[in-house]
Amino acid sequence: MQIIQQILFIIALGVAGYFISKRIGIIKKTIQLGREENRTDNSSQRWATMFRIALGQKKMFDRPVVGIMHFVIYVGFVLINVEVLEIILDGIFGTHRLFAPFLGGIYSSLINFFEFLATGVLLVCVVFLIRRNITKVERLQPTRHRELNGFPVIDANTILFAEIILMTALLTMNAADSVLQDRGNEHYHQVGTFAFSGFLKPIFTSFSDTGLVAYERIAWWLHILGILAFGLYVTYSKHLHIFLAFPNTYFANLEPKGEMPNMPEVTKEVQIMLGLAQPDATASTEIARFGAKDVKDLSWKNLMDSYSCTECGRCTAACPANMTGKALSPRKIMMDTRDRLEEVGKNMSDNGGNFVDDGKSLYGDYISAEELRACTTCNACVQECPILISPLDIILQLRRYQIMEESDAPASWNAMFSNLENNQAPWKFSPNDRFNWAEGLK
Ligand code: SF4
Ligand code: SF4
Numbered sequence: 001m002q003i004i005q006q007i008l009f010i011i012a013l014g015v016a017g018y019f020i021s022k023r024i025g026i027i028k029k030t031i032q033l034g035r036e037e038n039r040t041d042n043s044s045q046r047w048a049t050m051f052r053i054a055l056g057q058k059k060m061f062d063r064p065v066v067g068i069m070h071f072v073i074y075v076g077f078v079l080i081n082v083e084v085l086e087i088i089l090d091g092i093f094g095t096h097r098l099f100a101p102f103l104g105g106i107y108s109s110l111i112n113f114f115e116f117l118a119t120g121v122l123l124v125c126v127v128f129l130i131r132r133n134i135t136k137v138e139r140l141q142p143t144r145h146r147e148l149n150g151f152p153v154i155d156a157n158t159i160l161f162a163e164i165i166l167m168t169a170l171l172t173m174n175a176a177d178s179v180l181q182d183r184g185n186e187h188y189h190q191v192g193t194f195a196f197s198g199f200l201k202p203i204f205t206s207f208s209d210t211g212l213v214a215y216e217r218i219a220w221w222l223h224i225l226g227i228l229a230f231g232l233y234v235t236y237s238k239h240l241h242i243f244l245a246f247p248n249t250y251f252a253n254l255e256p257k258g259e260m261p262n263m264p265e266v267t268k269e270v271q272i273m274l275g276l277a278q279p280d281a282t283a284s285t286e287i288a289r290f291g292a293k294d295v296k297d298l299s300w301k302n303l304m305d306s307y308s309c310t311e312c313g314r315c316t317a318a319c320p321a322n323m324t325g326k327a328l329s330p331r332k333i334m335m336d337t338r339d340r341l342e343e344v345g346k347n348m349s350d351n352g353g354n355f356v357d358d359g360k361s362l363y364g365d366y367i368s369a370e371e372l373r374a375c376t377t378c379n380a381c382v383q384e385c386p387i388l389i390s391p392l393d394i395i396l397q398l399r400r401y402q403i404m405e406e407s408d409a410p411a412s413w414n415a416m417f418s419n420l421e422n423n424q425a426p427w428k429f430s431p432n433d434r435f436n437w438a439e440g441l442k
Helices: 002-031 043-055 058-062 064-093 105-133 151-182 197-204 209-234 238-250 264-273 300-308 314-318 330-350 362-366 369-373 380-384 391-404 411-423
Strands: none
Touching (some): 002 064, 002 209, 002 330, 043 058, 043 238, 058 064, 064 105, 064 151, 105 151, 151 209, 314 330, 314 380, 330 362, 330 391, 362 391, 380 391
């Protein structure tokens, strides 16, 4: 019986490992579809940013209560995985609490600490479910934010329920284990009663030995299979940010937020027009694309941003365009980019690694001209994002395409553009008249 359990466990581990690594490969490949962008400078500043923002969750603490709750889930998730290592080794070798004989009294303290975290995670998940579904925090409501309709709401609730089930399995498993220890069952090491699962022991005292072992095994399998399934599910979910927040903050834009990246070719043209530069006869006049029409025109970092987005909606809650009822939601920009990227990735997998034109693009099919025009470029979304994502960077590139290739701009903008082109100023006065205002002055 024991050997069958071990074989089943190794098969489950292998299947989960295969699908998780396959999915990671697809995500990596789709991120690499983006155009080149160098984000390897200032490595010490980048490490410091990553430690402060991803590990220390600094921006989450802008709202202290939610920040603390999120921190509990995060620490719980990271540290409880140390116990998962023991569970995996137990599963492979058919042992029970493999580390207990080696760690002595420390083992009991560690499990007590993990139980403390598990209880904290469980309680916070309940609070988060209440915030989403009962007290209805505005930025998380699909009735107000259309991008949350369908899978995003189910995804958020699924993960919270899954965490509650996993933590309950862990605590009840320990409680049943503890009762079996009290009864002197030889397979269950004497490691004592644990601080939190100890409260659950009365539930199990009326169970027979066979019933207790069966329950303990079911909870053990539920816990570990749940973690493996969770590991795979996360790669399809907004919870991918658990992992991607680290590289995403490391490769964040370190330039001042208000600095908008120009296209060097266009800057050169303007400089030539203003007499500040000379035409370069040897330079190529070919420009692949002005701005971005589809995900492949965006940079790899824009694409990584889209996979990292937590869908928290802090950007949308701070967006003045959204607040005033415009169609724009920076969270939707990130979610649309990810959805289109997934579509392009699937297209490539279905066609032997080559993209076959599907007649669609991020601009137009996912993000409308109306949304792009509503952006004031205020940077509030960038300022608010807890993991340093820039929806504005994507908006600017799409808008550059919209205006420079589609010539799709309101008449008032076009008038300003032609004034800039002809008069080097937004107004319709000749540059020669620029100092007329000073005539007659001393
Ligand atoms: S930069 Fe644009 S999208 Fe971001 S908050 Fe401002 S108006 Fe909204
Ligand atoms: S872009 Fe940032 S702030 Fe906006 S939803 Fe995603 S993670 Fe949250």
